[in-house]
Amino acid sequence: MKKVTAIVGSGRKGHTYHAVVQFLDNLKAMGDVDTEIVRLSEYDIGICRGCLVCMDKGEEFCPFKDDRDLLIEKIMASDGIVLATPNYSFQVSGLMKVFLDRLGFAFHRPRFFGKTYTSIVCQGIYGGGKLVDYLGFVGGGLQFNVVKGSCLMTRAPITEKQQHQIDRALAVHARRYYARLQGPAYPTPPWVNLFFFRMGRTMMRLETDDSYRDYRYYEERGWFESDYYYPTEMGVVKKGAGKLFDAVFATVARKS
Ligand SMILES: Cc1cc2nc3c(=O)[nH]c(=O)nc-3n(C[C@H](O)[C@H](O)[C@H](O)COP(=O)(O)O)c2cc1C
Numbered sequence: 001m002k003k004v005t006a007i008v009g010s011g012r013k014g015h016t017y018h019a020v021v022q023f024l025d026n027l028k029a030m031g032d033v034d035t036e037i038v039r040l041s042e043y044d045i046g047i048c049r050g051c052l053v054c055m056d057k058g059e060e061f062c063p064f065k066d067d068r069d070l071l072i073e074k075i076m077a078s079d080g081i082v083l084a085t086p087n088y089s090f091q092v093s094g095l096m097k098v099f100l101d102r103l104g105f106a107f108h109r110p111r112f113f114g115k116t117y118t119s120i121v122c123q124g125i126y127g128g129g130k131l132v133d134y135l136g137f138v139g140g141g142l143q144f145n146v147v148k149g150s151c152l153m154t155r156a157p158i159t160e161k162q163q164h165q166i167d168r169a170l171a172v173h174a175r176r177y178y179a180r181l182q183g184p185a186y187p188t189p190p191w192v193n194l195f196f197f198r199m200g201r202t203m204m205r206l207e208t209d210d211s212y213r214d215y216r217y218y219e220e221r222g223w224f225e226s227d228y229y230y231p232t233e234m235g236v237v238k239k240g241a242g243k244l245f246d247a248v249f250a251t252v253a254r255k256s
Contacts, residue, residue, distance in 0.1 A: 001032045002181050004080035004116075007071070009096030011041045015154035016122040019170060020084045023120060026174030031182075038074060040095045043067040047098050054105040058213050068102045080116040080181050081144065083135055087123035087151075092131055100138060109217040110143035113230050114185035117142075118177050119149030120170075128152075143229065145187065147180045149173070186230045194238060197228055198245035206253040 004027060010016040017039070024035040046064035053061045062068065075081055085096040092100070106112070119135035121128040128151035139146040150173040152166050189197070205224055208215045218224055227234055227242055234242070 001034055002079040003034045003036070003077065004082065004181070005036045005038060005074050005078040006082035006084055007038045007040060007096075007099070009040050009083070009085035009093040009099065010122075011093070011095060013039075014086070014122075015152070015156075016084050016086045016120065019120050019122055019152055019154070019166070020082065022167070023082065023170050023174050023177075026171055027178055027181075030174070030178045033178075033181075036074070036078075038071065040099055043071060045071070045095075045099055045102055048101040048104065055108060056213060059105045059109075062102075064102075071099070072103075072106075075112060075115070078115060079185070080118075080177070081112075082118055082120060082177075083139075083149075084120040084122075085131070085135075087121055087128040087131055090127035090130070092121075092135070103142065107141045108214050110229065112142050112144050115144050116147060116177065116181045116185075117144030118147040118173070120173075121149065121151045122154040123151060124153075124155035140193075145180060145183075145185070147177045186232050188232055188234055188238065189228050191238075191241075194228065194242055195245055197223075198242050199249045202246050202249035203253055206250060 004024065006020045006024060008017055008020055017037070020037060024033075024037070027033045028035060044066040045068060046066050049063070051063065053063065083096065085092040088094065091097065117139040119132055119139070121131045121135070123131075132149040132151050135149055136146050150169050152169060153162060154166065158166070201218055201223055204212075204215055204218060210216050210219060221229075223229060227239060
């Protein structure tokens with residue numbers, strides 16, 4: 001049984017919510033999937049004040065005592081995550097952005113490995129494709145296993161033809177997502193992830209020390225010695241390239 005949690009950034013039970021219901025129903029029809037819908041509008045999430053305490057000292061020192069950790073617990077308890085948002089002024093909704101800002105520290109101290117992630121964007125006319133790309137980038141930065149999302153045209157009144165297109169897009173998307181959900185949770189990292197992991201940790205090792213929260217986070221997890229964030233099958237070529245990346249970044253860091 002896989003647990004999939006959809007986090008919805010619309011303030012109403014409108015098109016985005018209904019698209020999520022349909023997407024999750026598609027998943028459930030394919031196999032053993034338990035689902036939950038989390039409507040951000042029903043949770044208390046403060047707007048980040050930019051104090052940087054979460055980055056520097058630790059997320060537990062955030063001045064807000066709100067539902068952020070409850071939402072993070074929901075993510076941690078899931079095998080799959082769907083972020084769904086309407087396109088508002090060519091961006092994700094304010095609700096969704098406020099939530100993402102509150103996860104900012106997790107780009108520095110990632111923790112969402114092994115979870116399959118995707119996005120659904122609903123829009124009236126234009127701009128949602130870029131939001132799907134944006135949310136894909138965010139998911140990658142948070143170290144989810146990212147499945148490309150979908151952008152749906154949901155401006156009312158929806159014609160029969162448009163509804164057919166929406167149904168089809170959600171069915172195809174759900175199949176793609178389900179296949180990934182059944183795949184290995186801890187896959188061999190793509191080159192770009194390996195590159196950034198080795199670069200980030202080499203810079204951190206040479207330029208910071210255990211007075212930094214991020215350094216301690218890496219140290220506690222053995223990330224200064226490991227091949228990657230998590231144990232995974234890596235061929236000789238990737239292992240060798242990883243070592244080469246370490247050496248190159250160390251030289252660059254020392255020179256700069
Ligand atoms: C404040 C606001 C801004 C919007 N901006 C855009 C936009 O930039 N591009 C677009 O295609 N649709 C835009 N829309 C339309 C919504 O994306 C569209 O109606 C969507 O289906 C709403 O989702 P919902 O039913 O879940 O609220 C906007 C709607 C609102 C309310």
